[in-house]
Structure formats: structure tokens, C-alpha cells
Amino acid sequence: xxxxxxxxxxxxxxxxxxxxxEVLQATAGAVALAALPGGAADSAAAAEAGxxxxxxxxxxxxxxxxxxxxxxxxxxLDVLRERLNLTGTKKGCNQGxxxxxxxLLNGQRVNACLTLAAMHDGAEITTIEGVAQxxxxxPLQAAFIEHDGFQxxxxxxxxxxxxxxxxxxxxxxxxxxxxxxxSGNICRCGAYPGIVAAIAQANKAVRS
Amino acid sequence: MKAAAFNYxxxxxxxxxxxxxxxxxxxxxxxxxxxxxxxxxxxxLMSLDLLVDITGIAALRGIRVEGGTLxxxxxxxxxxxxxxxxxxxxxxxxxxxxxxxxxxxxRNRGTIGGNLAHADPASELPACMLALGATLVIQGPSGQRxxxxxxxxxxxxxxxxxxxxxxxxIELPALASGERAFFHEYARRMxxxxxxxxxxxxxPAGDRIDALRLVYFGVGERAGSCxxxxxxxxxxxxxxxxxxxxxxxxxxxxxxxxxQASAAMRLHLARTLLARCVNELLGRAEASA
Ligand SMILES: Cc1cc2nc3c(=O)[nH]c(=O)nc-3n(C[C@H](O)[C@H](O)[C@H](O)COP(=O)(O)OP(=O)(O)OC[C@H]3O[C@@H](n4cnc5c(N)ncnc54)[C@H](O)[C@@H]3O)c2cc1C
Ligand code: FES
Ligand code: FES
Numbered sequence: 001x002x003x004x005x006x007x008x009x010x011x012x013x014x015x016x017x018x019x020x021x022e023v024l025q026a027t028a029g030a031v032a033l034a035a036l037p038g039g040a041a042d043s044a045a046a047a048e049a050g051x052x053x054x055x056x057x058x059x060x061x062x063x064x065x066x067x068x069x070x071x072x073x074x075x076x077l078d079v080l081r082e083r084l085n086l087t088g089t090k091k092g093c094n095q096g097x098x099x100x101x102x103x104l105l106n107g108q109r110v111n112a113c114l115t116l117a118a119m120h121d122g123a124e125i126t127t128i129e130g131v132a133q134x135x136x137x138x139p140l141q142a143a144f145i146e147h148d149g150f151q152x153x154x155x156x157x158x159x160x161x162x163x164x165x166x167x168x169x170x171x172x173x174x175x176x177x178x179x180x181x182x183s184g185n186i187c188r189c190g191a192y193p194g195i196v197a198a199i200a201q202a203n204k205a206v207r208s
Numbered sequence: 209m210k211a212a213a214f215n216y217x218x219x220x221x222x223x224x225x226x227x228x229x230x231x232x233x234x235x236x237x238x239x240x241x242x243x244x245x246x247x248x249x250x251x252x253l254m255s256l257d258l259l260v261d262i263t264g265i266a267a268l269r270g271i272r273v274e275g276g277t278l279x280x281x282x283x284x285x286x287x288x289x290x291x292x293x294x295x296x297x298x299x300x301x302x303x304x305x306x307x308x309x310x311x312x313x314x315r316n317r318g319t320i321g322g323n324l325a326h327a328d329p330a331s332e333l334p335a336c337m338l339a340l341g342a343t344l345v346i347q348g349p350s351g352q353r354x355x356x357x358x359x360x361x362x363x364x365x366x367x368x369x370x371x372x373x374x375x376x377x378i379e380l381p382a383l384a385s386g387e388r389a390f391f392h393e394y395a396r397r398m399x400x401x402x403x404x405x406x407x408x409x410x411x412p413a414g415d416r417i418d419a420l421r422l423v424y425f426g427v428g429e430r431a432g433s434c435x436x437x438x439x440x441x442x443x444x445x446x447x448x449x450x451x452x453x454x455x456x457x458x459x460x461x462x463x464x465x466x467x468q469a470s471a472a473m474r475l476h477l478a479r480t481l482l483a484r485c486v487n488e489l490l491g492r493a494e495a496s497a
Contacts, residue, residue, distance in 0.1 A: 055216065072216035095247035102313055109313045114246045118216045119261055162313060183399040184311025
């Protein structure tokens with residue numbers, strides 16, 4: 001389990017105290033400011049830079065509250081994986097194309113790679129690590145095992161989170177509907193028949 | 209790979225967002241759903257100094273019907289358009305189209321304003337705006353202005369928006385009685401950008417279609433209407449007229465060759481779509497193209 005964190009300084013969890021990244025950020029910032037026309041723009045941008053640096057974020061992940069200082073460019077995916085050590089959410093493409101990073105954000109499925117953490121102060125997040133109740137698997141997790149809904153397992157966390165969204169939205173009524181509403185989740189092992197069967201079964205279990 | 213460093217600020221109002229854009233002097237960009245912007249930043253196809261998050265501006269969200277006009281806030285998300293009874297009743301073309309825009313998780317974040325400002329030539333939504341005769345409401349440092357869809361989409365990812373302007377709303381004339389919408393696209397997979405698609409609306413009257421607007425997307429550098437084909441289709445429907453209109457698409461469209469399809473294949477698909485469209489609007493069983 002991740003530690004209960006409080007006021008972790010930026011990047012401290014995953015990077016040495018002064019990281020190459022911070023040096024790069026400082027340099028890039030200076031170049032960008034120099035490129036802006038006029039002194040007024042410089043000071044305005046500098047003021048906004050001050051407000052944004054060390055952005056603080058409070059989020060609840062799988063029922064645990066966290067408060068962290070983040071880099072504005074960190075996606076929720078990076079925060080989960082690199083700051084909270086919740087690596088069940090995978091980074092397949094980092095561009096919205098694969099669905100391996102699907103999480104529930106305030107109950108809705110989203111791609112964590114395309115969602116900046118800074119935008120979601122106060123958010124409630126559920127990841128694949130938060131789906132089981134202790135040792136008891138969620139019916140959808142059990143159904144994935146029963147129907148061989150995976151081979152290598154890389155896409156599976158995202159498939160299950162997206163499947164939970166699909167069921168909650170009421171879009172799991174038939175195999176055709178499940179296929180259409182799971183379109184954003186790719187499985188390079190081609191476990192699709194098992195995935196569809198698992199979601200159909202869990203949909204019945206959850207609704208009965 | 210990670211995005212190059214940028215700063216982030218939340219705007220509480222449209223005025224504040226405009227001020228931030230003005231002060232940013234071209235180095236600042238609006239952040240709406242992030243579903244086109246963040247992939248570009250993550251892949252370092254783009255870098256900027258400041259992201260101005262406008263997701264907190266409640267005034268930019270929502271769908272209203274006023275008189276014969278449907279008003280859609282720019283920050284209304286794709287998922288909300290898809291489930292809106294107002295959109296289904298008054299803009300069925302948009303309702304049909306939005307189901308083809310990306311995948312469910314992306315539709316939960318992506319916004320209509322961000323989509324139109326992004327102006328991807330393969331996107332469904334600019335084509336719908338052209339077919340529906342939308343008016344885009346824009347706010348900038350010197351106040352508001354209104355731009356017709358036909359004057360808004362200028363080219364590949366290019367619109368009439370200045371760097372310090374915000375698209376705040378979209379106004380659509382509600383479906384008139386007797387009007388019908390047609391929407392279909394060919395894509396490799398549900399939710400992918402279209403290889404070729406057609407958004408159309410018109411008023412079937414016996415074996416003619418009045419006021420037909422045909423807009424193709426995925427073909428050429430921006431969504432494009434087809435005046436030549438539409439003019440031919442004003443005549444009474446017959447297989448010969450349909451064939452003539454299909455032939456005229458060669459003049460209306462400038463299909464491109466790319467990794468998805470050749471120009472010849474795109475033109476072929478466009479012609480197939482035209483037959484489907486005419487048959488569906490006239491309420492006929494699908495005839496061979
Ligand atoms: C895998 C994938 C598949 C997709 N498939 C499709 C598809 O099939 N069809 C389709 O149409 N789209 C598709 N999209 C794109 C999706 O629809 C985006 O949501 C949309 O293009 C951009 O909307 P956004 O709100 O996310 O905007 P953002 O990404 O936040 O912004 C996009 C651009 O618009 C600017 N902008 C945003 N809002 C405004 C505003 N109000 N005024 C002025 N400028 C603004 C931003 O500064 C930025 O330059 C896909 C995306 C992904 C990742
Ligand atoms: S890593 Fe987010 S969709 Fe692929
Ligand atoms: S199980 Fe291997 S990618 Fe889906």
C-alpha cells in the first residue's frame with residue numbers, strides 16, 4: 001500500500017533532491033520568459049509562474065487521502081505511478097490511444113495520461129488497486145479470471161476500470177453494446193472475446 | 209517522454225481567461241478537456257509557457273433552447289451532448305455524430321469548444337457545424353464577436369480564433385419541421401477519426417430533397433461542403449441524377465493520399481456515402497451505389 005503522504009515536496013518520491021528535470025524546467029522557463037515580448041509580459045508570466053510552482057494537490061485515491069506538491073505537468077497517471085507507487089495503472093501510449101491508464105475520476109472513466117493532476121484538486125480516484133474488497137475480488141475481476149479475459153495482463157487494469165464504467169453507465173446490455181462502449185481499450189494479446197464475456201457476466205451479477 | 213515544463217493557472221471567468229491569454233502573449237493556451245492538447249504536449253509536438261484551465265468556468269457549460277435556437281456552452285463535454293434530450297430533439301445530426309467522436313473515456317473529458325478550436329479535418333464536429341449553419345460566439349480583449357461556421361474553419365488545424373480569443377458558445381438553428389439528418393462515416397474502428405464521413409441535412413419532399421447541405425470530413429484539409437453535388441441533387445431523384453451528383457464530387461472534394469487511404473479510395477467512399485445519404489433522406493431502401 002502507498003504510505004499516507006503529507007506535503008511531499010515535488011518529485012521527492014521518485015527523484016533525487018535536485019533532479020535533472022528541475023534543472024531542465026528552470027532553464028526552459030528562463031528561455032520562455034526571454035522570448036516573451038516586452039517587460040510587462042515578463043512580470044505577468046513570472047507572477048503566474050510563482051503561483052503555479054509547487055502546486056499543491058489534495059486527492060483521495062482508493063479511499064486514502066493524500067496531499068502532495070506537484071509539478072503542473074504531472075498527469076494523474078504520473079502521480080499515481082511515480083508519487084504514490086500505484087503501478088497497476090499502466091502507461092501504454094501516453095496519448096489517449098490505448099486505454100491502459102483508465103481510472104475512475106469522481107466515478108467517471110477517464111484516461112489518466114490525458115488528465116493533469118493540477119486540474120483535479122479535491123478529486124476522488126479509484127484505481128485497479130482499489131477494486132477488490134480486501135482479499136475478495138470484485139465480480140468483474142473474478143469474471144476476467146473465469147473467462148480468460150487476459151493473456152499478458154498489461155491492458156487488464158485499464159480494461160477492468162473501463163468495464164466498471166461501462167457497466168455503471170448502463171452500456172453493457174449486449175455483446176455488441178459492450179464492444180462499442182469498450183472501444184477505447186486495446187488489448188494487443190487479443191483477449192477481446194473473454195473481456196466481452198467477463199463484462200457481460202459481471203453486468204448481470206451487479207444488476208441482479 | 210514527458211511534456212516540456214509549463215505553468216498552470218485556473219481562470220475563474222471568461223474575462224480573467226482572456227486577460228491571462230493577453231498577458232501570455234502567444235505563449236499561453238487554453239486548456240479545456242485536454243484530449244487533444246495533452247497528447248501533443250506529452251509527445252513534445254508542442255510546448256508552451258502557460259496553460260489556462262477554463263474547466264472551472266460554469267458559465268461556459270450547458271445546453272439551452274431559446275426560441276428556435278440551440279445554445280451550447282463551449283465547455284459542454286462530448287458525453288453530455290450524447291445524452292442531452294435537447295440535442296437529440298433539436299440537433300439530431302449532432303446527436304448521431306457525437307457517438308462517433310473518440311471513445312467513452314475521452315468523451316467524458318473532451319469538449320465541443322476544444323474540438324472546434326482544434327479543427328481537425330477528420331473530426332465529425334466541424335462538419336456538423338457547417339451542415340447546420342452554426343454561429344460561433346467568440347470573446348476576446350475587445351469584446352464579443354459572432355462568426356459563421358463557414359468563416360471559422362480556415363484550414364488544417366486553423367480557425368478564425370486569435371491567440372487571445374475564447375470560443376464561448378455555439379448557436380445552432382433547431383431542426384425545422386420536415387428536415388432530416390444523415391450522418392455516417394467510415395473509420396477503421398468505432399471511435400477512430402474518420403477516413404471519410406458525411407454530415408448532411410435536408411428537407412425531403414416527394415422524390416426531391418430541398419435545402420440539402422452536404423459536408424464531408426476526413427477529405428482534404430478541412431471539412432468541406434459540396435455545392436456542385438448539392439445543386440444536382442435539387443432535381444427529382446433518379447439513378448441518373450444520383451450518378452451525376454456522385455461524379456460531381458470529383459470537383460467538390462480534394463481527397464488526400466495518406467496511410468489510411470488513397471485519394472481514389474476516399475473519392476469512392478465519398479460516392480458510396482452520397483448514395484446512402486440520398487436513399488436514407490428519401491426513405492428508400494438502400495439501392496446499389
Ligand atoms: C485517442 C483519441 C481519439 C480521438 N478521436 C476523435 C474522433 O474520432 N473525432 C473527434 O472529433 N475527436 C477525436 N478526438 C479528440 C477529442 O474529441 C478532443 O476532445 C477534442 O478534439 C478537443 O477537445 P478538448 O476539450 O479536449 O480540448 P483541448 O485538448 O483542451 O484543447 C484543444 C485545442 O483547443 C484550444 N481550445 C480549447 N477550448 C477552447 C475554447 N473554448 N476557445 C478557444 N480555444 C480553445 C486549446 O487551447 C487547444 O489548442 C480524439 C482524441 C483522442 C485522444
Ligand atoms: S497510456 Fe493513457 S491511453 Fe494509453
Ligand atoms: S492481455 Fe495482453 S494486452 Fe491485453
